[in-house]
Amino acid sequence: MELSERKRRILKAIVEQYISTAEPVGSKAIAADPEMNLSSATIRNEMADLTAMGLLEQPHTSAGRIPSPQGYRIYVNELMNEHRLSLEETQEINRALKQKMSQLDSLLADAGKVVSELTSYPAYALTTQVGRRTVQRYDLIQVDGETVIAVLLLEDGTACNRVMKFPGGIEKDLVQRMGTVFNAGFTNLTAQEIDSAMIRAAERTLGDEIGAAAALASFTISTLESGGSKKVLSGVSNLLTLPEYQDVNKAHKLMDFLAEGKELEQLEMPQGQEGVQILIGPENVAEELKDSGVVLATYPLGNNMQGVIGVVGPTRMDYAKVAAYLSYIAGGMQQISQGTSPPQLPELRRMDDQDESR
Amino acid sequence: MELSERKRRILKAIVEQYISTAEPVGSKAIAADPEMNLSSATIRNEMADLTAMGLLEQPHTSAGRIPSPQGYRIYVNELMNEHRLSLEETQEINRALKQKMSQLDSLLADAGKVVSELTSYPAYALTTQVGRRTVQRYDLIQVDGETVIAVLLLEDGTACNRVMKFPGGIEKDLVQRMGTVFNAGFTNLTAQEIDSAMIRAAERTLGDEIGAAAALASFTISTLESGGSKKVLSGVSNLLTLPEYQDVNKAHKLMDFLAEGKELEQLEMPQGQEGVQILIGPENVAEELKDSGVVLATYPLGNNMQGVIGVVGPTRMDYAKVAAYLSYIAGGMQQISQGTSPPQLPELRRMDDQDESR
DNA sequence: CTTTAGCACTCAGGAAGTTAGAGTGCTAAG
DNA sequence: CTTAGCACTCTAACTTCCTGAGTGCTAAAG
Numbered sequence: 001m002e003l004s005e006r007k008r009r010i011l012k013a014i015v016e017q018y019i020s021t022a023e024p025v026g027s028k029a030i031a032a033d034p035e036m037n038l039s040s041a042t043i044r045n046e047m048a049d050l051t052a053m054g055l056l057e058q059p060h061t062s063a064g065r066i067p068s069p070q071g072y073r074i075y076v077n078e079l080m081n082e083h084r085l086s087l088e089e090t091q092e093i094n095r096a097l098k099q100k101m102s103q104l105d106s107l108l109a110d111a112g113k114v115v116s117e118l119t120s121y122p123a124y125a126l127t128t129q130v131g132r133r134t135v136q137r138y139d140l141i142q143v144d145g146e147t148v149i150a151v152l153l154l155e156d157g158t159a160c161n162r163v164m165k166f167p168g169g170i171e172k173d174l175v176q177r178m179g180t181v182f183n184a185g186f187t188n189l190t191a192q193e194i195d196s197a198m199i200r201a202a203e204r205t206l207g208d209e210i211g212a213a214a215a216l217a218s219f220t221i222s223t224l225e226s227g228g229s230k231k232v233l234s235g236v237s238n239l240l241t242l243p244e245y246q247d248v249n250k251a252h253k254l255m256d257f258l259a260e261g262k263e264l265e266q267l268e269m270p271q272g273q274e275g276v277q278i279l280i281g282p283e284n285v286a287e288e289l290k291d292s293g294v295v296l297a298t299y300p301l302g303n304n305m306q307g308v309i310g311v312v313g314p315t316r317m318d319y320a321k322v323a324a325y326l327s328y329i330a331g332g333m334q335q336i337s338q339g340t341s342p343p344q345l346p347e348l349r350r351m352d353d354q355d356e357s358r
Numbered sequence: 359m360e361l362s363e364r365k366r367r368i369l370k371a372i373v374e375q376y377i378s379t380a381e382p383v384g385s386k387a388i389a390a391d392p393e394m395n396l397s398s399a400t401i402r403n404e405m406a407d408l409t410a411m412g413l414l415e416q417p418h419t420s421a422g423r424i425p426s427p428q429g430y431r432i433y434v435n436e437l438m439n440e441h442r443l444s445l446e447e448t449q450e451i452n453r454a455l456k457q458k459m460s461q462l463d464s465l466l467a468d469a470g471k472v473v474s475e476l477t478s479y480p481a482y483a484l485t486t487q488v489g490r491r492t493v494q495r496y497d498l499i500q501v502d503g504e505t506v507i508a509v510l511l512l513e514d515g516t517a518c519n520r521v522m523k524f525p526g527g528i529e530k531d532l533v534q535r536m537g538t539v540f541n542a543g544f545t546n547l548t549a550q551e552i553d554s555a556m557i558r559a560a561e562r563t564l565g566d567e568i569g570a571a572a573a574l575a576s577f578t579i580s581t582l583e584s585g586g587s588k589k590v591l592s593g594v595s596n597l598l599t600l601p602e603y604q605d606v607n608k609a610h611k612l613m614d615f616l617a618e619g620k621e622l623e624q625l626e627m628p629q630g631q632e633g634v635q636i637l638i639g640p641e642n643v644a645e646e647l648k649d650s651g652v653v654l655a656t657y658p659l660g661n662n663m664q665g666v667i668g669v670v671g672p673t674r675m676d677y678a679k680v681a682a683y684l685s686y687i688a689g690g691m692q693q694i695s696q697g698t699s700p701p702q703l704p705e706l707r708r709m710d711d712q713d714e715s716r
Numbered sequence: 717c718t719t720t721a722g723c724a725c726t727c728a729g730g731a732a733g734t735t736a737g738a739g740t741g742c743t744a745a746g
Numbered sequence: 747c748t749t750a751g752c753a754c755t756c757t758a759a760c761t762t763c764c765t766g767a768g769t770g771c772t773a774a775a776g
Contacts, residue, residue: 024739026738026739026740027739027740028738028739038748038749039748039749039750040739040749041741041748041749041750041751042747042748042749044739044740044741045741045748047740048740048741058740059757060755060756060757061739061740061741061754061755061756061757062737062738062739062740062754062755062756062757063738063739063740063756063757064738064739064740137501139499139507139509141497141499141509141511143495143511149497149509149511149517151497151499151507151509151519153499153501153507153521157521158521159507159519159520159521160519161509161517161518161519162517163511163515163516163517234617235617236594236595236613236617237594237610237613237614237617240606240607240609240610240613241610245606246606248598248603248604248606248609249598251598251606252595252598252599255594255595255598256595259592259593259594259595382768384767384768384769385768385769386767386768396719396720397719397720397721398720398768399719399720399721399722399770400718400719400720402768402769402770403718403719403770405769406769406770416769417728418726418727418728419725419726419727419768419769419770420725420726420727420728420766420767420768420769421727421728421767421768421769422767422768422769
């Protein structure tokens with residue numbers, strides 16, 4: 001069946017009403033809208049059609065309708081008007097971000113917090129690495145007879161360090177030669193490419209009896225493997241205010257899943273694409289999210305890295321608004337991460353607010 | 359009124375039963391215990407006394423009794439037998455810890471996770487700094503014409519680094535002299551002791567026109583200020599399994615409070631003391647914790663730092679067990695943080711388990 | 717003087733029954 | 747094609763009732 005213009009208008013109205021009330025919506029409520037010059041009976045007929053088409057669902061016979069995941073999908077793809085951030089909104093975001101963002105380290109955590117505060121949904125932020133992760137250069141600083149600080153400059157421009165102690169003492173000469181050997185042999189390699197044969201070879205070359213080379217190699221591998229990727233989750237407790245999670249069990253399951261952090265890895269999957277992604281209900285891979293909605297934005301972050309920032313909420317979520325927030329903040333993050341330290345958050349695509357879809 | 363031996367035994371039995379069932383306990387249940395050679399009527403009389411003394415409470419007339427906070431306090435101080443970790447328990451902890459603990463960085467997070475998993479209560483872990491935090495030594499690594507990595511070795515033996523970019527280029531000579539100046543003038547100072555006059559003086563001495571000294575100084579200050587102190591919270595969602603938090607609102611409030619992290623700062627307060635602290639209900643400073651129980655353990659951590667690891671749960675909490683876990687793990691943390699890298703967790707004070715207070 | 721059995725009383729919480737109202741689908745008229 | 751009207755359905759909320767756990771008191775027994 002074709003989706004007539006009228007059906008589309010009705011579907012849109014239903015979705016929006018349901019988004020704001022979380023209650024099944026009936027024909028009367030829609031007919032009450034002055035925009036909709038139709039009687040409830042007509043609407044009822046249309047609603048019956050929409051239900052037959054699988055875009056609406058009926059919890060039970062004598063209840064109103066709620067949108068099915070497909071219904072949401074159509075809404076998101078075709079019906080939803082983009083939520084334009086109002087001046088107040090951009091200002092609020094800017095204020096919140098500026099206040100918090102001091103350094104790139106805590107950027108993620110802060111962004112997540114801001115998002116979850118603004119949307120009142122749990123938010124997560126993470127970085128993933130897109131390309132190879134390798135050491136570009138080793139520097140070994142000898143602090144005293146027993147202590148060496150290893151500094152690894154990675155390909156993406158970040159540096160990692162580790163203080164290594166050698167209780168039996170370590171010779172200056174060994175440290176120096178080790179630097180040479182590692183810079184020659186262990187740079188531009190991924191963690192997988194470093195194998196134990198190489199390490200043993202280095203040990204032999206160095207005449208290393210105290211495991212210094214092994215320690216350095218293991219530090220290298222763990223650094224490369226751990227991948228600068230970080231995860232942050234905030235605002236999970238917001239779930240408890242939502243009517244759909246009044247059931248403690250449901251809430252518990254979802255929270256556990258989120259805290260576990262596994263989904264984060266799954267959620268970064270729609271890779272390559274940039275911009276905002278919306279995943280509705282069963283569109284999610286993870287079982288636990290099958291009746292939740294996820295909105296996420298990805299953005300390029302420095303070298304080889306990609307940032308993801310996302311929001312998890314009930315299927316009934318104000319996708320338009322959340323998507324707008326996310327894309328705005330993702331844009332800001334990108335700029336901050338590329339620019340120099342002082343965060344100058346621009347007034348990105350701010351517009352006058354015309355329709356307030358709350 | 360004196361607390362007779364019999365009253366003490368009854369109080370103990372009530373607390374323990376309540377701990378495990380979360381239901382008010384009646385006289386019959388206590389009388390059923392073969393250890394207790396008394397009829398329910400006698401117990402009732404004693405219970406009436408204990409209630410009069412403020413050690414028990416009655417939710418309503420026809421319900422059993424639950425311990426009041428004072429009742430718990432007496433239990434914890436005088437009646438509770440120390441929970442000795444069984445061989446299985448220590449082994450389980452050791453396994454969990456060993457598996458996770460790779461580096462001191464993630465030590466906190468992992469310890470918190472382990473604790474919350476073992477106890478099924480939310481756990482937090484944090485470090486606070488006790489004494490001065492200063493830089494012991496600066497090393498500047500020049501990577502290329504524009505890039506310098508600054509490595510700060512702190513007094514507590516940890517190192518921090520930052521990659522600094524100078525788009526206009528920076529001279530080798532300046533980098534070298536800057537190292538000298540900073541090592542001479544900026545070591546052994548706390549963040550407060552570094553003031554802008556010093557920085558300007560350094561800039562003059564160096565003839566620094568590109569803000570290199572300022573950048574390094576600001577990195578220093580932020581490093582010192584941020585204080586290695588970190589906070590980690592895990593297992594909050596465990597709350598939702600507990601009968602006392604079936605009420606979504608209660609759970610929400612507490613979770614919010616915990617996520618906020620403010621209490622962490624308050625909870626570290628019983629400073630100076632080491633070992634395990636137990637805070638019952640109203641004994642907590644924070645309003646939100648007035649009907650929760652908190653068990654926390656502090657331990658010295660490297661130089662100038664103190665670690666705190668704690669558990670938050672309902673007032674009815676198995677204090678004996680939780681305290682045992684915490685003190686064991688705190689001991690382990692201390693050892694790991696002092697020892698060298700490979701975590702060799704000893705079988706600390708392991709004993710045969712005689713009484714299983716679950 | 718302490719312990720215990722017995723008994724009347726209280727009260728929360730669950731089960732069953734009832735009601736109100738929101739919403740539907742269908743039919744027939746405009 | 748739209749709409750008014752109506753009979754029907756079904757949930758959610760509110761009663762009411764009942765059960766059982768637990769108490770406090772009294773009086774008898776040790």
